[in-house]
Amino acid sequence: MKNSRKHRIKSATIGWSFVVLAVVMICTFTFYPMVHAFMMSLQSGTxxxxxxxxxxxxxRLLKDPTFLTTVKNTVIYLIIQVPIMIxxxxxxxxLLNNPKLKFRGFFRTAIFLPCVTSLVAYSVIFKYLFSLDGIVNILLMKISLISxxxxxxxDPFWAKITIIVAITWRWTGYNMIFYLSALQNIDYSIYESAKMDGASPIQQFFKITIPLLKPIILFTSIISTIGTLQLFDEVMNITQGGPGNATMTISQYIYNLSFKYTPDFGYAATVSYAIVIMIGIFSILQFKVAGDKNE
Structure with a gap:
């Protein structure tokens, strides 16, 4: 009994020695800041x-017109951009999972490359592309689509469109990688059986591919929702929240409260926790919509 107890204590000590540093780091740099931010959200001052x-x-959040505007802008990005991107x-x-497609590796790399570019660099490039005398306007005028x-x-409407196009360009390839890896784990014999039963490619897509990719679609939807609710770099570098506050996001408002306006870290922390609450609500809704009816 005594030897067995010593052995268990020794095993537990060895086990904790491997994880204690990670636990301390997580508590110090993740949980403590979260608790401290919440405590700060209950305070106010300069x-x-x-x-x-x-x-x-x-x-105060419910009466703050700027905050309500940023929520509206962010939700617009969310409900338009995320479904399009997914x-x-x-x-x-x-398309890129088709074994008969030539140069698949090249196309996969080309589509994935945008998501490894610098956020600031690509935002600045989009700003120049969509400027009044930028390439986009020049091309559209040359092909006579616009006069x-x-x-x-x-323009408030077109500025939002520009942000949506920029986000979609950058993050579509990121989500594509998840779907590609999942598609390659689907047994091809399933599709062969469906072909023998007379299923068309469209029927195979909706009856086989979509159901089997359901967990990955849910995962990418949630991480895309989280990323969009935290959107900052693109808006900050392309439109700076303008014109007026027409494109400002919640994260940019937090930045302004902390560093641009008279510093109000307590209220900025409150706005930060508003994002946490929104992420929780949207994630629960997505789980409910995509969840198994038997669960």
Whole structure:
């Protein structure tokens, strides 16, 4: 009994020695900042001169017109861009999974490359492409689709379109990789059996591919939702939230509250937790929509 107890203690000590550093790092750099940010969200004041105000900051959110505008802008990006990106990534992955397609490796690399480029660099490039005298307007005028340049960056509607196009260009390839890896794990004999039964390619896609990719589609939808709700770099570098606040996102508003306006770290932390709440709500909705009816 005594030897067995010593052995268990020794085994536990060895096991904890491998994970204790990771646990300490996670607690220090993840959980502590989360708790500290929540405590800060219950305070208000200028700079570091904060006083406890309870839930006043959360009540302030509902009356803050700038915050409500940023929520509206972010949700617009979410409900338009995420479905387009998911559908496009799924469609491209199915095409590139075709074993008869030549140069598959080249096309896969070309479509994936945008998501490894610098966020700032590609945002600045898009800003120049969609400027008043940029390549996009020049090409559209040369092929006679438009008669005068479109105000891509200064018109509220077109500025949102520019942001959506930029995000879709960068992140479609990222989601495509997940679908490609999942498609390659589907037994090809399933499709052969479906062909023998007379199923068309469209029927195979909707009756076989989509159901088998359901967990991956849910995963990519959730991570894309989280990324869109935290959208910052593209808006900051392409439109800077303008014109007015027409393209400003919640994350940019947090940045402005902390560093651009008179620093109000307590209220900025409150807005940060609003993103956390929104992520939780959208994730639960997606699980409910995509969930198994038997669960």
């Amino acid at each position: 700079g570091t001169n904060l006083t406890f105000v309870g839930l006043d900051n959360y009540a 559908i496009l990534a799924l469609f491209i992955s199915v 005068e340049p479109i105000q891509w960056l200064t």
